[in-house]
Amino acid sequence: MNSSVTAISTTLAEVDALPVTRLKVELEYGSTGYDREQSFVIKGLLPEQSFVSMYGPSGSFKSFLALDWACHIASGIDWDQHKVKEGAVLYVAGEGGFGVTKRVRAWEIRHQGANLDNLARLGVPVFPANYDQVELVVDYYNDIKAKTGQDVKLIILDTLARCYGGNDENSSKDMGAFITGCAAIQQLTGATVLVVHHSGKNVESGGRGSSSLPAALDVEYRVSRDGEDQQALVLACSKMKDSDQPEPKAYDLTSVHIRTDSDGDDVNSLCIIPVGRPPSDDEAPPINTPRWKAYHTALWQSARSRTETNAPVTYALIRDDLKALGFDIKHYARWMEKLVDEGALIRDGEMVSMGQISLEKGES
Numbered sequence: 001m002n003s004s005v006t007a008i009s010t011t012l013a014e015v016d017a018l019p020v021t022r023l024k025v026e027l028e029y030g031s032t033g034y035d036r037e038q039s040f041v042i043k044g045l046l047p048e049q050s051f052v053s054m055y056g057p058s059g060s061f062k063s064f065l066a067l068d069w070a071c072h073i074a075s076g077i078d079w080d081q082h083k084v085k086e087g088a089v090l091y092v093a094g095e096g097g098f099g100v101t102k103r104v105r106a107w108e109i110r111h112q113g114a115n116l117d118n119l120a121r122l123g124v125p126v127f128p129a130n131y132d133q134v135e136l137v138v139d140y141y142n143d144i145k146a147k148t149g150q151d152v153k154l155i156i157l158d159t160l161a162r163c164y165g166g167n168d169e170n171s172s173k174d175m176g177a178f179i180t181g182c183a184a185i186q187q188l189t190g191a192t193v194l195v196v197h198h199s200g201k202n203v204e205s206g207g208r209g210s211s212s213l214p215a216a217l218d219v220e221y222r223v224s225r226d227g228e229d230q231q232a233l234v235l236a237c238s239k240m241k242d243s244d245q246p247e248p249k250a251y252d253l254t255s256v257h258i259r260t261d262s263d264g265d266d267v268n269s270l271c272i273i274p275v276g277r278p279p280s281d282d283e284a285p286p287i288n289t290p291r292w293k294a295y296h297t298a299l300w301q302s303a304r305s306r307t308e309t310n311a312p313v314t315y316a317l318i319r320d321d322l323k324a325l326g327f328d329i330k331h332y333a334r335w336m337e338k339l340v341d342e343g344a345l346i347r348d349g350e351m352v353s354m355g356q357i358s359l360e361k362g363e364s
Contacts (some may be wrong), residue, residue, distance in 0.1 A: 038243055041073055041153045041192055043083040045246060047218060048153070049190055051182060053160075055197040056206035056223035061233040064103065066156050066196050067091065068272040069152075071107045074118035078250075080274045087153030088118040088144050090137075092124030094162030099269075106256035106269035120144045126157070127165040128181025129174070135186070141189045142206060152189055158196040160209075169209030170295055170309050172324050179216045198306040206238070208308070211301030212325055214239065215294065222270060226250040226279055231270065234279045237329075239297075249276030285339070292339075295327050299335050300344055303352055313352045 039048040046052065046069065056062040072079040076086030093100045100121060108116060122140065127133045141152050157163045160178075167174035182193045196208040199222075206214055206222075214220055220239040226232035236248035253270045261267050292300070302321040306313040319332050336352075339345045343355040 039085075040070060040083075041087070042079055044243070045079075045082055046154070046192060046194070047243070048192060049163055049186060050192045050218035050241075051179075051186060051216060052192060052194045052196050052219040052221070053207055053213065053217050054194060054221045054223055055199050056233075057199050060222040060225055061222045061270075062196055063158055063269060064253065064272055065233060065235065065251070066158060066194060067103055068107065068274065069194075070119060070154060070156055071104065071111075071114075072114060072274070074116050077114060077115040080251075080276050085153060086118070086150070087273065088120065088148045088150040089154045089156070090120050090122065090140055090144060090152055091124045091156045092126055092158060092163065094158055098123075099357070102258055102267070102269040103271070105193050105258045106271040109256050109258060110254070110271045118148050118150050120148075121322070125162040127163055128157075128185060129165055129167065129177040130182070134181050134184045137185050138188050141191070152191045154194060155185060155189065155191045156194045157198065160195050160197040160207075160213075160277045161188065163195075168307065170311070172212045172321065175210035175212045177361065179213065183216075185333070200305075202343055206301065206304060209305065211298060211305040214301050215298040215325060218242070230280070231255075232280075233272075235276075248279055250279040251276060295322065295331075296339060298322055298325055298327065299332075300339055303354060307354050314350050315347065315352055317352065318352060 027130070040046060041048050050364070054062050054066055069079065070089040070091050071077075072084050073087060074089045076084060078084050090100075091100070098196050100123075104116065104119070104121075108114060126137055128137075137155065141155075161169070164174075164178060169175065182195070186193050197213075199205065200208040207220075217239060218241045219237070222236045222238055224234050224236075226234045231253040232250050233253070234248055234250050237245040240246070245293070252275075253275045255268045255274055256271045257266055257268050260268045294314055299318060299322060302318045303313055305311075306317070306321075311317075315336065318336075319329055322332065335343070336347065339355075342349050345355050346353045
């Protein structure tokens with residue numbers, strides 16, 4: 001396969017026309033299926049066939065965490081007492097693969113040579129907004145399945161910025177094309193798609209760019225440093241669509257010696273110790289915020305995205321954003337009133353600004 005990176009020129013209309021297969025399924029009535037258990041790749045953390053984002057600032061160890069999850073799934077080893085469903089993983093290292101190889105070797109040494117034959121790495125970005133690239137990912141999926149004999153359970157895109165093709169992260173149109181492409185990958189492969197993403201200027205306000213991304217997610221995690229001087233991270237869930245949100249936990253990293261170079265110097269890499277503990281940071285991410293429906297979350301995220309990018313934040317513009325996302329806005333005034341009453345937003349006539357609530361607990 002040709003792994004060269006080509007320029008992307010696509011429109012949302014072209015992506016909406018992707019040939020995604022739609023199968024007629026049986027109707028269900030009443031509460032049928034209420035006792036059906038949700039399936040997970042990592043139980044309680046990473047649902048199967050879901051769209052997930054893990055965001056945080058540079059240096060927050062988010063890529064270390066994503067790769068640690070990948071290695072545990074590929075090897076079938078449980079992660080911090082969470083059961084893991086073994087399978088193949090495709091890790092797209094869009095920012096280059098040299099550092100990733102050292103991290104993988106450190107993981108192997110730390111876990112006493114655990115088998116990672118099910119872990120496939122790609123050292124160049126892919127661009128879901130381009131359907132030719134979606135088909136390329138499906139080709140990789142088929143190659144991996146043929147080589148390992150395992151279904152691909154997880155596809156990681158690290159990072160969104162490198163797999164975005166130079167488009168505008170703040171554009172709902174461009175983000176919509178990226179989301180649609182990820183959905184196509186998810187549907188065509190049956191894998192969970194995990195996007196590693198950078199946070200905005202205010203880490204507590206969520207991932208960078210258009211609010212249409214968090215609105216489309218099944219699961220969203222925030223990763224931050226546990227204190228400025230510690231080699232540790234805090235993992236906090238800000239959205240878990242169909243299950244209970246896990247409590248925030250801190251995870252320490254340790255240095256692992258992987259080899260000695262030609263000058264006789266040690267070469268080391270960090271590796272996560274998957275044993276959670278309470279965060280030591282007094283400003284651990286809040287999660288006990290009011291329960292919102294999907295339209296409340298999308299409204300709040302529209303205001304947040306506009307604020308972070310210094311765009312106008314008005315009652316009418318947020319309403320237009322929700323309409324563009326496909327929401328029926330006839331009850332928009334009521335939605336806005338709820339968030340203002342709860343202190344999540346502040347309204348002064350036509351102008352809207354952010355309130356005190358920094359993370360939503362969405363429910364859709």
